[in-house]
Amino acid sequence: MTEELGLRQRQRLRIQQAIQDAATRLFLDSGYDAVSVNEIAAKAEVSKRTLFKYFASKEDLVIGAFSDHQDELALTVRSRPAGTGPLTALRRHFLDGLDRRDPITGLDDRPQTIAFVQMVLSVPTLQARLLLYQTRAEQALAEALPDDGTARLAAYQIYAAHRALADDNRRHLAAGVTADARYPAAVEAANDAFALLRHGLASRYDLA
16 A cells, blocks of 8 residues: 555656646746646646646746745754754755755756746746745744744744845846856855854944
């Protein structure tokens, strides 16, 4: 029975990925608004009914690529080694992502990745869904942090730092800088951002 359930799960994941891949190709080729759900289903060789079993809306076909990372920061905190603080674990995780050119860090200069992000940021309905995803990711992180009454505030600050770092990397890549050329500055910026999170803004901006 366990083997059968594992096989079904793998099959579901393959179908889900095939639908999402088909949608992404069509969106990048023709533009988000120009592609219909029927076209996506046909491209993925599934029925429209099957498509909606995996994705509740057309927007989910795009935001699903981000949703895979929704609990990533929370999981990083929960699975950190004993004796390692949350900020240290999160900093190491982000630096590892930079090293791997993980798209979530903004340091992925593959043309399809840059085009995909630009598409998301140019469509108002996708921006709204992305904001919902971000809110859920912040909430998940807040629940994973030790709660002394400030976990939510800390989670929002940490997540904002991740967004700012990724956005800055994407801005440089969009201007023509390669990921390899941007990498040293990206590492320096990440270390600086986590230092600010650790020590606060007072020492930098004299807000004490």
